[in-house]
Amino acid sequence: MSTGRVLELRDVTVRRGQRNILGPINLAISAGERWVVLGPNGAGKSTLLQILSTRLFPTGGKVFLLDEEMGKVDVWELRTRIGICGALVSEEIPYEEKVRDVVLTAAYAILGRWNEAYDLWDESRAVALLTTFGVRNLADREYGTLSEGERKRVQISRALMADPELLLLDEPAAGLDLGGREDLLKRFSVFAADPHAPASILVTHHIEEIPAGTTHALILKDGLAAVSGPIREVITSEHMSNIFELPMEVSHDGSRFFARAL
Numbered sequence: 180m181s182t183g184r185v186l187e188l189r190d191v192t193v194r195r196g197q198r199n200i201l202g203p204i205n206l207a208i209s210a211g212e213r214w215v216v217l218g219p220n221g222a223g224k225s226t227l228l229q230i231l232s233t234r235l236f237p238t239g240g241k242v243f244l245l246d247e248e249m250g251k252v253d254v255w256e257l258r259t260r261i262g263i264c265g266a267l268v269s270e271e272i273p274y275e276e277k278v279r280d281v282v283l284t285a286a287y288a289i290l291g292r293w294n295e296a297y298d299l300w301d302e303s304r305a306v307a308l309l310t311t312f313g314v315r316n317l318a319d320r321e322y323g324t325l326s327e328g329e330r331k332r333v334q335i336s337r338a339l340m341a342d343p344e345l346l347l348l349d350e351p352a353a354g355l356d357l358g359g360r361e362d363l364l365k366r367f368s369v370f371a372a373d374p375h376a377p378a379s380i381l382v383t384h385h386i387e388e389i390p391a392g393t394t395h396a397l398i399l400k401d402g403l404a405a406v407s408g409p410i411r412e413v414i415t416s417e418h419m420s421n422i423f424e425l426p427m428e429v430s431h432d433g434s435r436f437f438a439r440a441l
Contacts, residue, residue: 183209183210183211184207184208184209184210184243184246185208185209185210185212185244185245185344185345185378186206186207186208186231186242186243186244186245186345187206187207187208187242187243188204188205188206188207188230188240188241188242188243189205189240189241189242189243190202190203190204190205190239190240190241191203191204191205191206191230191237191239191240191241191242192204192237192238192239192240193223193226193230193235193237193238193402194238194239199238199402200223200226200402201223201226201227201230201237201402202223202237202239202240202402202403203239203240203403204223204227204240204402204403204404205404206397206404206407208378208380208395209378210344210378211374211378212378212394212395213371213378213379213381213390213392213393213394213395214378214379214380214381214393214394214395214396214397215380215381215382215383215389215393215395215396215397215410216228216380216381216382216383216396216397216398216399217382217383217384217386217396217397217398217399217414217422218398218399218400218405218422219400219422219423220384222399222400222401222402223399223401223402223403224382224399225349225382226402227382227399228265228267228347228349228380228382229267230242230249231244231261231345231347231380232258232261232263232267232347233249233254233257233258233261234267236249236250237249244257244261244345245257245260245261245344245345255288258288259287259288259341260341260343260344260345261343261344261345261346261347262285262337262338262339262340262341262343262345262346262347262377263338263346263347263349264331264334264335264337264338264346264347264348264349264351265334265347265348265349265350265351265382266349267347267349268290268334268337268338269330269334271290272290272322272334273290273291273322274321274322274323275321275322275323276291276292276321276322277292277318277319277320277321277322278309278314278317278318278319278320278321278322278325278333279302279305279306279309279318279319280292281322281333281337282305282308282309282333282336282337282340283297283301283302283305283340284337285337285338285340285341286301286340286341288341304340305318305336305340306318308336308339308340309332309333309336311336311366311370312332312333312335312336312363312366313332313362313366314329314332314333314336317329317333327354327355328354328355328356328359328363331351331352331354331355331363332363332366334351335348335351335363335367339370339377342377343377344377344378345377345378345379345380346376346377346378346379346380347379347380347382348379348380348381348382349382350382350383350384350388351363351367351381351388352364352383352385352388353383353384353388360388364388364390364391367390368390368391368392368434371390371392372392381393386414386419386429386436386437386438387435387436387437387438389410389414389435389436391434391435392434393410394409394410395407395408395409395410395413396408396409396410396413396414397413398413398418398419398422400422405418405421405422406418406422411431414429414431414436415429416428416429419438425440426440426441427439427440427441428440428441
């Protein structure tokens with residue numbers, strides 16, 4: 180792969196029985212890009228995310244992640260370089276774990292603190308990330324006592340703990356009220372504006388949940404890439420109407436997108 184390429188999918192397919200639930204799909208993402216993946220229910224978004232997080236091997240095609248080819252590298256080494264926020268991780272976080280430890284353990288790509296040692300840099304980074312996402316005051320609370328919005332902020336902090344080269348976000352604003360959603364998106368946009376921030380892929384059902392600064396979009400339908408490219412060329416009234424089979428009007432204010440049915 181060329182220098183600066185974070186991931187590349189070449190004719191990737193996932194087959195269940197006699198049916199392809201994803202692909203064949205081709206996709207390439209470079210360093211510094213911020214992608215959003217959209218599509219109707221059953222379009223293949225979750226399957227794609229499982230592949231990118233190394234939790235699922237495709238039936239066919241090749242997957243290149245961070246200059247490594249899946250199937251020819253130890254996935255545990257890759258996982259320390261990929262930050263994940265979403266159901267792939269959240270369901271496995273022990274409810275009795277302290278919030279600070281939920282973030283710290285990401286340094287070893289594990290869940291649940293045991294006897295591993297962390298230095299002052301690790302401790303400082305965990306606190307700094309919790310501060311960035313507005314939950315520093317929760318560091319000594321048990322994870323299971325947090326609200327849904329607070330958990331999402333802790334999950335993003337955890338995803339960034341190991342200074343990943345790729346960040347995967349699975350519906351980070353789902354289940355939040357309007358205030359919580361807007362605050363979270365604002366904080367993430369500020370973080371993503373840092374030129375040293377990792378490339379990111381955010382999966383969502385709603386274009387209103389696309390944070391400012393997102394550069395590219397991929398829309399899936401029936402397991403295939405219906406359209407992809409620079410975000411303003413993809414998130415349009417025509418494309419959204421065709422994908423969701425409902426007349427829609429899409430607007431944007433320069434940084435955020437909105438849609439309504441006609």
